Amino acid sequence: NxxxxxxxxxxxxxxxxxxxxxxxxxxxxxxxxxxVVVDAANKGSYPTFYIDTQTEEGQKLVEKYQVEKAATIxxxxxxxxxxxxxxxxxxxxxxxxxEK
Numbered sequence: 001n002x003x004x005x006x007x008x009x010x011x012x013x014x015x016x017x018x019x020x021x022x023x024x025x026x027x028x029x030x031x032x033x034x035x036v037v038v039d040a041a042n043k044g045s046y047p048t049f050y051i052d053t054q055t056e057e058g059q060k061l062v063e064k065y066q067v068e069k070a071a072t073i074x075x076x077x078x079x080x081x082x083x084x085x086x087x088x089x090x091x092x093x094x095x096x097x098x099e100k
Contacts, residue, residue: 017077019048020061021086024070028095033071033087036097 021037023030041048052058053070061067065074065081075082090096 017046019044019046020051020065020074020076021048022051022053022058022062022067022070022072022074024053027070029069029071029085029087032095033097036099037073037086 019041021041023034051061053062053067065083067074067083069085071085071087073084073086075084085098087095087097
């Protein structure tokens with residue numbers, strides 16, 4: 001069924017353990033962090049969804065989770081939400097991926 005109800009969304013996303021990786025195609029932070037994020041997602045035990053912030057659906061999730069920067073990961077564990085930036089500038093102003 002491609003059409004999921006709000007209840008099904010809550011059952012599959014909010015009560016589960018998932019990662020939402022937000023990105024924008026022309027975002028230099030996203031590009032720097034991409035390989036680290038994909039590698040971690042492939043090794044992880046939870047499903048990871050990649051959300052393009054420039055799509056209509058992506059914008060709805062950006063609003064829902066109050067994502068301020070494209071290079072953001074939302075970690076949902078049993079309905080608890082944590083937000084992380086997966087790339088930022090270091091002390092020398094170089095864009096670096098957050099290995100953690």
